[in-house]
Amino acid sequence: MTDHELEQRLRSWYRAEIDEAERAPAALRMNVAAIPGARPSAERRLPWRFPTIGRPMRVAVVALTTVLVVGGALYLNGPSQPAVGGPSPTPSASTSPSEPAASPSAVPAGSMATERGLHTATLLADGRVLIVGGFGSYGVARATAEIFDPGTGTFSPTGSMATARGQHTATLLGDGRVLIVGGFAGSSSLATAEIYDPGTGTFTATGSMSEGRSFHEATLLADGRVLVTGGDGQVGHPLATAEIYDPGTGRFSLTGDMSVARTIATATLLPDGRVLIAGGGNGSSGQCFRSAEVYDPGTGAFSATGAMSNNRCGHDATLLSDGRVLLTGGATNWEGTGPGSASADLYDPATGTFSRSNSMVDARSIDTATRLDDGRVLIAGGGPNLTHSLASAELFDPGTGSFSLTGSMGPGKVLRDEGLDASPAPRVNRWEFAHQGVSSPAPRASGWRSLGA
Amino acid sequence: MEQTTERGRAFGRLADGHLDAAYRLARAILRDPGEAQDATHDAFLQAWRKWSTLRDHARFEPWFDRILVNSCRNRLRHASRWPTTDISAEVVTAAGDPFSQTTDRDVLGPALATLSADHRIVVALRYYRDLPVGEIAMRLDIPVGTAQSRLHYALEQLHVAIDRANSRGAVR
Numbered sequence: 001m002t003d004h005e006l007e008q009r010l011r012s013w014y015r016a017e018i019d020e021a022e023r024a025p026a027a028l029r030m031n032v033a034a035i036p037g038a039r040p041s042a043e044r045r046l047p048w049r050f051p052t053i054g055r056p057m058r059v060a061v062v063a064l065t066t067v068l069v070v071g072g073a074l075y076l077n078g079p080s081q082p083a084v085g086g087p088s089p090t091p092s093a094s095t096s097p098s099e100p101a102a103s104p105s106a107v108p109a110g111s112m113a114t115e116r117g118l119h120t121a122t123l124l125a126d127g128r129v130l131i132v133g134g135f136g137s138y139g140v141a142r143a144t145a146e147i148f149d150p151g152t153g154t155f156s157p158t159g160s161m162a163t164a165r166g167q168h169t170a171t172l173l174g175d176g177r178v179l180i181v182g183g184f185a186g187s188s189s190l191a192t193a194e195i196y197d198p199g200t201g202t203f204t205a206t207g208s209m210s211e212g213r214s215f216h217e218a219t220l221l222a223d224g225r226v227l228v229t230g231g232d233g234q235v236g237h238p239l240a241t242a243e244i245y246d247p248g249t250g251r252f253s254l255t256g257d258m259s260v261a262r263t264i265a266t267a268t269l270l271p272d273g274r275v276l277i278a279g280g281g282n283g284s285s286g287q288c289f290r291s292a293e294v295y296d297p298g299t300g301a302f303s304a305t306g307a308m309s310n311n312r313c314g315h316d317a318t319l320l321s322d323g324r325v326l327l328t329g330g331a332t333n334w335e336g337t338g339p340g341s342a343s344a345d346l347y348d349p350a351t352g353t354f355s356r357s358n359s360m361v362d363a364r365s366i367d368t369a370t371r372l373d374d375g376r377v378l379i380a381g382g383g384p385n386l387t388h389s390l391a392s393a394e395l396f397d398p399g400t401g402s403f404s405l406t407g408s409m410g411p412g413k414v415l416r417d418e419g420l421d422a423s424p425a426p427r428v429n430r431w432e433f434a435h436q437g438v439s440s441p442a443p444r445a446s447g448w449r450s451l452g453a
Numbered sequence: 454m455e456q457t458t459e460r461g462r463a464f465g466r467l468a469d470g471h472l473d474a475a476y477r478l479a480r481a482i483l484r485d486p487g488e489a490q491d492a493t494h495d496a497f498l499q500a501w502r503k504w505s506t507l508r509d510h511a512r513f514e515p516w517f518d519r520i521l522v523n524s525c526r527n528r529l530r531h532a533s534r535w536p537t538t539d540i541s542a543e544v545v546t547a548a549g550d551p552f553s554q555t556t557d558r559d560v561l562g563p564a565l566a567t568l569s570a571d572h573r574i575v576v577a578l579r580y581y582r583d584l585p586v587g588e589i590a591m592r593l594d595i596p597v598g599t600a601q602s603r604l605h606y607a608l609e610q611l612h613v614a615i616d617r618a619n620s621r622g623a624v625r
Contacts, residue, residue, distance in 0.1 A: 001615070003608055010580040010611075013561040014481055018581065024476035028490050032468050032497045036461030113528055114491055140494055143487035157528075160487020 120170035159202040169218035182213035217267035238282035266317035279312035288313035316369035340365035529570035564614040572607035
């Protein structure tokens, strides 16, 4: 084949591949149109309970911290920890084309390809972590996904969703696939769901919910189905409804309603198969809820259980190894403008009651809580209010019922609040939870290691 | 404030007018619609940040194309999922009929995926956008000779990839 023939074939191939009548997707058009009015646009797109632009970025940082805490926990069981780190290349229009072409394998480790906040991070069965969607700068929803490989400490792209979304949920199903549900796409909550198959690296559409939801909760039940509760149906319209997704049929069906509409609550699978829904709010009183309810998959109904000692939104709920649930921190008022709480409660499913535990050292909301292999709970980041975030972390010891500070993630590293107008594009910092003492049978939360700034 | 609003309007008009073409170029380079969406959005974001550096709005297209191409390049360099070695499995069934458009869709896609980011970009600008080499050089901010050399090398590599697929197909 001559060069001329190849050129003709290339032109034909592009004509077949790219439809010249194809228009940019509506979501992209809307998001690009919003760019000149960036700051007010971003505020409008994000929920009213996150009234400053720093807040979603803080959430983004905390969310990614969750990923890496999980990844770090995997390292704890390995013979050694991989060497990772190094600055990431920053996308820039001024990047010189004459710089040496980097092969994919030469990309510095530890950086996502895309900035994200309010995305999800899901530990896959093979130890990798799936990062999905979220919002980029200016509150623009993302369709792309990436895989974090703790073996190499690198992120790599994987398939893209059909619909860009953030504030969705991602639930690892029993067969290793991941269910992506709902979320926010820029103008309203989504009812659609997609399934990610780690084997093929692709997303496929599955059944849709009866209504759109974002900031909802999704819980894998013991029988393999997924319970989806509450959330924002439309902006400003929290939901009391719940739906069940059956991976066998690929369909959602409505189940019993909660007693009140709840969004940014927590949902925790209890050892007996029921689900504890705690706190959250719906804006009706301006306060988050102290109340909680329990879902019984056998009856498909919610029933009231005890009340927490504090009102909580954006808090954490962690199932302890003894079957109790630790509930920590959170904001107390719905707008998120009040101070975060340092208080903690313990829920006992056997008695259906909450008891006040010792308080955390620092007040925190929108933080992360991860149960370690030895039963302790690592609480990291978050912040006491909308304008401050913490680098500190603490450990809850179920044996003593107390919290103690542990290694800090690093001063000034948790929150980069220069926000969305910063150039180059804001990128979340990446932190890997690392312990000191690989030979120790029990992990120790004694240090943090940067994956690159 | 008024000045800021006027700047935003001017940007908005140009962005709206070029959005579809920009998205299609990103699709031509990246192929994946989701990646193309993100790359296009990132490029417009960068363009807005650098808006004050564009003195002549009539030159928006080449100025923006450079930003878009860089955005795509950054994504390609992260994209380890692109196959870079053995493409015989994808192309073998089509290799027996090299002049068929139907088979070209199967053969050329995997062959293009073997190219580096820079080579894939020059190929898209030349054979999708139909830009002369001088225009490509200007958009990439590289000498014309470098653009020519990249194009030549890219075609050579495509020949190799397609020939390899053809020979494997013949053996089978």
